[in-house]
Amino acid sequence: MTAPLILGTNSIKDSGYNVDNSVRFERDNTSKLSRVNSGTSTNDKKGTFSGWWKLQTATSQNGLYNVKADADGVIRFLFSLNTNGTITGGYRGSGGSPDIDFTTGTSNQLFRDASAWYHIVVNYDTTDGTAANRLKLFVNNSQVPLTFTADIPQNTVFPQNTNGETIEIGHTFDNGDGYQSGARGYLCEMVFVDGQQLAPTEFGEYDENSPTVWKPKDVSGLTFGTLGFYYEFENSGALGTDSSGNSNTGTVSSLDQTTDTCTNNFAIINVNDNYFASATISEGGTKVVTDSSAEAMNTSTFAMTKGKWYFEVDNISGAGARICGITPTVSFQTSSHGKSGDVTPHTISYIASGKVQEGNGSGGQTDLATYASYDNGDIIGVYMDLDNMKAYLSKNGTLQSSTGINLEPLISNGTGHYMFFVGDYNSGTRTCEANFGNGFQSLSSAVADDNGHGAFEYSPNITGDSEAKKFFACCSKNLAEFG
Numbered sequence: 456m457t458a459p460l461i462l463g464t465n466s467i468k469d470s471g472y473n474v475d476n477s478v479r480f481e482r483d484n485t486s487k488l489s490r491v492n493s494g495t496s497t498n499d500k501k502g503t504f505s506g507w508w509k510l511q512t513a514t515s516q517n518g519l520y521n522v523k524a525d526a527d528g529v530i531r532f533l534f535s536l537n538t539n540g541t542i543t544g545g546y547r548g549s550g551g552s553p554d555i556d557f558t559t560g561t562s563n564q565l566f567r568d569a570s571a572w573y574h575i576v577v578n579y580d581t582t583d584g585t586a587a588n589r590l591k592l593f594v595n596n597s598q599v600p601l602t603f604t605a606d607i608p609q610n611t612v613f614p615q616n617t618n619g620e621t622i623e624i625g626h627t628f629d630n631g632d633g634y635q636s637g638a639r640g641y642l643c644e645m646v647f648v649d650g651q652q653l654a655p656t657e658f659g660e661y662d663e664n665s666p667t668v669w670k671p672k673d674v675s676g677l678t679f680g681t682l683g684f685y686y687e688f689e690n691s692g693a694l695g696t697d698s699s700g701n702s703n704t705g706t707v708s709s710l711d712q713t714t715d716t717c718t719n720n721f722a723i724i725n726v727n728d729n730y731f732a733s734a735t736i737s738e739g740g741t742k743v744v745t746d747s748s749a750e751a752m753n754t755s756t757f758a759m760t761k762g763k764w765y766f767e768v769d770n771i772s773g774a775g776a777r778i779c780g781i782t783p784t785v786s787f788q789t790s791s792h793g794k795s796g797d798v799t800p801h802t803i804s805y806i807a808s809g810k811v812q813e814g815n816g817s818g819g820q821t822d823l824a825t826y827a828s829y830d831n832g833d834i835i836g837v838y839m840d841l842d843n844m845k846a847y848l849s850k851n852g853t854l855q856s857s858t859g860i861n862l863e864p865l866i867s868n869g870t871g872h873y874m875f876f877v878g879d880y881n882s883g884t885r886t887c888e889a890n891f892g893n894g895f896q897s898l899s900s901a902v903a904d905d906n907g908h909g910a911f912e913y914s915p916n917i918t919g920d921s922e923a924k925k926f927f928a929c930c931s932k933n934l935a936e937f938g
Contacts, residue, residue, distance in 0.1 A: 471662075472672050474507070474716040476688045477643035478707075479739040479895070480625045486637050487626035488645070488695060489523075490684065490705040492618050497650030497680035499616040503578040504647055505658040506624070507671060507717040510536055510640035511569050511726045511740060517638045518627035520577055522614040530620075532613050533627045534577055534592075540565030542575075542592060542599065546607065553608060557601045559592070564599055569640075569726045569740065570756035572717040574659050574669060580652035581611040595669045596655045616649060616682065624686075624705075640739050643688060643716045644671055646699075649680030671717055688712055715739070715893045715930075719908065722757035722766075722891040722929035724877070729753060732878065738888075738895040743877050745775060745885045752802070752878030755891065757929045758784045759873055761841045762937035765904070765915035765926035766875045767890040768835040770807075774883030777807040777829070781839055781846055781862065782876050783869020801868045802876070803860055805835060805848050813864055826855035834912050837875060838919070838926050845919065852913035859919050875929070892928030904928050906936070 480486040504520045511517070519542075521533040529551045534544040543558040559565075566573055576593040583589050586606040592599045614620040624645055625638035646658065657677065662668040679685060679699040686705060690696045691712045695705030715721040723740025732751035735744040743753055755766070768779045782802040801814045809828040812820040827850050829835060836849035844862040848855045865873070879885045888894050892909020901910040909915075909928025916925045927933040 472670070472718070474643050474671055474687075474718045475714065477507075477509075477641045477713050477716045478688045478694055478710040479641050479713045479715075480638035480710060481640075481738045481742075481895075486709040487518075488624040488642075488686065488705045488707055488710065489626075490622055490695070490703055492615070492620050492622065492682050493703075494618060494681045496616040496618075496682055499612045499650075500581045500610055501579065501650050501652045502613065502616055502648060502680075503576065503651060503653040503657075504534075505574070505576045505653075505655070505674075506645045507572050507574050507643045508536075508638075508640065509569075509572045509642075509715065509717075509720070509739075510566075510638065511736070512536055512538055512540060512567055512639075517640065518623070518625055519575060519638065521623045521627040523621040523623050530614050532615060534575075535627055536566060540567040542566065542594075546590075546611075546613065548611070553605060555603060555605045555607060557590070557603045559599050560602050564594070564597075566594065567727065570720070570723070572641075572720055574655065574671070574717070576653075576655045576658065578652045578654075579613065581607060581609060581613070584609070591652075593655045596659060596661075615647070622647065625710075639737070641713060641715050644674070645684075645686040645688075646674055646677070646679070647682070647684050648677060649682035651678070651680065653677075711895060713739070713893050714908075714910075718932075720931040721893040721909075722755045722875075723893075724753045724889050725756045739893075741889055741891075741893065741895045743885075743887055743889060744773075745877075745879045745887075747775070747884045750878075750880045752778065752782070752876040753889075754782060754784075754874045754876045755889070755929065757874070757891075757934065759839070759841055759929070759934070759938050760871055762933075763842060763924060763926040764839045764875075764929055765911070766837055766892075766929060767888075767894070767911050767913065768837070768877055769888040769890060769894070769896060769912070770829060770831050770833050770835070771886040771888060771896075772831055773885040775807075775885040776880035776882050777885050777887070778804045778879060779835055779837060779877045779887075780804040780875070781837065781865070782874055783865045784872040784874060801865050803846050803862060803865065805837070811848065811860060823860055824856060826850070827853075836911075836913055838915075838917060838924075839873060839875070840919065840924060840926070841873060843920070847917060847919050849913065849917075854917055854919075857917075857919055857921075892930060904933070906933060908933055 685699040838847035
C-alpha cells in the first residue's frame with residue numbers, strides 16, 4: 456500500500472500555499488506543545504487532529520497526538536509513531552475502562568522515510584453506528600487501517616473534548632503506564648478541530664501539475680470549534696500562538712522554530728544510513744555524535760544530480776579525525792561507507808589534518824591537496840558544483856583554493872547522484888552540526904542563498920576557477936529549480 460508523495464526531494468517549485476515555519480522537537484521527553492482545555496466542547500463526540508510531520512524513527516518512538524492522563528494514569532488518548540514504522544495508539548476511559556489499543560500493524564503501511572513530510576490526520580465521530588468508523592487515521596490522504604483490541608463504545612467522549620484536560624502535541628505521557636515518548640523531528644500546520652470529523656481534504660489537496668503530490672492548503676477559514684486551535688509557529692517569541700480565532704494559546708517546551716516545512720523540505724542527515732557509522736543523530740537530523748570505534752560517515756537525505764549546492768559543518772566538540780565532504784550514491788550501501796571512502800564509493804574528503812583525499816576503492820587514499828587544518832570551533836564550508844564537477848572547500852569563510860577539487864573520478868563509482876557527508880576515523884567521538892540551511896545552533900550572520908533560502912554562517916557564493924558562482928541550500932524549492 457503506497458501513500459501519495461508529499462513535498463520532498465521531488466518537490467514542485469511553487470506550491471501555491473506556502474508554509475513558512477515549523478517547530479523542531481528534540482529534547483528527549485521534554486519537547487512538547489501543550490494546552491489545557493477551557494470551556495464546553497462544540498460537540499464532545501467529534502473532532503479532528505491534523506498535522507504535517509517530518510519524523511526520525513530509526514532509534515526512538517515519536518509521540519504525536521496525546522491527551523495527558525489523569526493522576527491515576529487512566530484517562531488517555533494517544534497516537535505515536537514506533538521505531539518499526541507503525542503508528543500505534545490507545546484510549547482508556549474513566550476508571551481504566553475501557554482500555555483499548557490500536558495499531559497499523561506490521562503488515563500494513565510503514566512510515567520510515569526520514570526525509571519526507573507526512574500529513575497525519577486522526578478524526579473521529581463516536582456517534583457512528585459502525586464501530587470501524589468511529590476513529591480513523593489518514594496519512595497523505597490515504598486511510599490507514601487500524602487494528603483495535605476492542606470496539607470503541609458508541610457515543611464515547613474522548614478527553615480532548617473535555618474541559619480541563621491537557622492536550623499534548625509531540626509527546627505522550629500517561630503518569631504511570633509506561634507510555635512515554637517525545638517526537639524527534641519537525642511539525643507544522645498543527646490543527647485541532649473540536650466538534651467535527653473532517654476529511655484530510657479540508658487540510659490538503661493534490662497539486663494540479665503533480666497529481667501524486669499531496670500538499671497543504673489554507674485552513675484559516677475552517678470552523679475550529681470552542682476547544683479548537685491552529686498553530687502556525689510564525690511568532691518566534693510565542694510559538695504557541697493560536698491562529699484559530701479562539702486564543703487557545705499553547706505552552707511550548709524545548710521547541711525551536713525552523714524553516715524546514717512541508718512546502719520547503721530541507722536535507723538532513725539520514726538516520727536510515729547509520730548502520731555502520733552507529734552515530735547518534737539528533738536535533739532533527741542536524742546534530743551528529745560519531746561512534747568512538749567506527750570509521751564511517753553519515754550522509755545527507757538529498758542526493759543531487761546537477762546544480763550548485765552548499766552546506767556547512769560546525770565542529771562542536773570531541774576528538775577524532777574529523778572528515779566531511781562529498782560522496783556518490785551506490786546501489787547498495789554496505790561497508791562502502793568507510794573512513795575516507797577507501798572502499799566503494801570513492802569520496803572527496805576534507806580531513807581535520809588539512810589533507811583532502813580521494814578514496815581509491817582498494818582500502819587506501821590518494822592525497823589531492825593540503826589545506827588548513829581544523830578543530831573544534833571551526834566551520835567548514837563544502838561547495839558542490841555538479842555542473843562543472845568541481846568541489847570547493849572553506850574554513851571559517853576562507854576559501855582554501857580557488858581552483859577547487861576535481862569530482863570527475865567519482866563518476867564511475869556511483870549512480871550519478873551525489874550527497875554531502877560528515878564522519879570521522881575510529882579515534883574518538885566527535886560532535887558536529889551538519890547545516891544544510893536549517894541548523895540548530897545560533898548564527899552570528901545567518902546568510903541566506905540568493906533565492907532567500909537557508910541560514911548559514913558564511914556566504915554560499917564564491918569565485919571558483921575565475922568564475923563567480925552561486926551555490927544554494929539543499930531544500931526542495933531549490934531542487935525544483937536547479938536539481
